[in-house]
Amino acid sequence: MVTLAIPLSVHDHVRGRVDAPLTLVQYGDFQCSHCARMYPMVLEIADDLGDSLAFALRHFPVSQIHPLAQRAAEAAEAAASQGRFWEMATELYENQEELDDDRLTRCARKADLDIKRFKKEMMSGIHASRVRADYLGGVRSAVNGTPTFFMNGQLYEGPHESAAVVAQLLKASRGR
């Protein structure tokens, strides 16, 4: 069975408590349409379950087919440095059709970021290493596409639907 190589930690962008009894880690790509479809569903599940679930979003930009995904992930990291990761992620998924630098800035504005700081960080590429680290962590966990989910450290191979994810979470909660 494929397991998560890099365990969930405080360094992750986590919705809910990091030490929650259930963990759900998603490797996502901001240009991936499946990720965009799943994102609100998973977010709703995470919000419904509150402290019972730690939902983490990690970057897995598949640059070969999504050339703008790497920059979008860096933009999300830039937002994270201002404490607005989830707001920015939502904006990025909602505007995934064109994620050029102008659109990224607009998303940043919508996410209520300090634009000057955001642009500076994007120019310097300071967050590229973090995105690459996430990517490589995904590769080590045998991720080869997006979205890929890990529930309590185990690869989730079921359908990408709310009901199926919840059913698997339920199973995981009983198997604890």
Place this chain on the structure above:
Amino acid sequence: MAVTSNIERLAARLGVETGSRKIGRTTLTRLSIYYGATLLVVAGFIVLTDNMKGALLTGGAAADAGALVNANPAWSDLAPAFLAPLIRTLPPLLTGAAAVIGSFLLALPVAFTYVRTRNRLKYDQSLVQTVIMLPVVISAILIVVQNSLALAFSLAGIVAAVRFRNNLKDSRDAVYVFAAVGIGFAAGVGRLAIAAFLSIFFCMLELLLWKMDLTADHEHTFGMLCMPVPRSAPASNAVATLPAVSGDASEASPSADTGLLAIGGGNPEPGNGEAKRPAERLLVYCTDPDKARAVADDVLEKMTKGYKLKKTRNGGNDQYVLEYRVRFRRKSPSETVIDRLHAAGPFVIAAEVVAEEHEEKS
């Protein structure tokens, strides 16, 4: 518990089959009461039929009937030709009825267990009815066939002529059919006690297996059955060794902090005061090992002092890992090689250099 209930609530809201595995007091109470009453009935049948002696049409039973007729002069006076055969059929009829009714009564809890342990998706109404009716039919057939070889062959011929195909929704459903057959068989040959035992034992075992959800998780079951029990090592050590056994891609990556090189950048952290290593361990993650190897060999041939493919392993999830021992050149360090590997084709997902010492662990 609170976690599970939270998710159960959400699952219920989304219409997800929660598949709750609580057997519940009601189920057990009902089953116990039912079995108590049924066992009384079965015991009554056994006593009434003198331990189901009439199940086999032996000469003894016929002789008993004849003796009954002869012992009662009034009956023999009435219409011997009419009454004697009728009276002679009574013991086997009573026994046969006991067998058929007994098998029906004992099959009901099996059907109940099926309904209790299946969710809406796997529930099959026809199977429930089959489990109820099959023992009745089988016991009746066995009463008819009894010890007659000719009848048995005739039955085999008739059964062979009837052809039907039915796909079971769940392979475990076959067990219920076999249990029904077993109950019908035991009752049919006059072993109601065996049928009762089979019914009770089957239901209890099935409920227990369902509740415990045994062998649901392969890793857990494998670990439980096939892995050596750690003697005095702490639990965390046992967990840490699992990836190496499973052959997971994570075995080569003990932590995120190892000196790794991401595609297109990152610097490997040199070992603290460690001596120069002549060769380094390069992992190439790919989707097609053959095509990726051709690409990687080409790049390594041009850009390194020397290289050797040590092994190819399946990382899981349709991903493969090529493991090279590579001696990098000063003018084309590992970062450059990794960049080139990534640019070389779509089959290479990523590449990294990991510290040599980790190989010893795997």
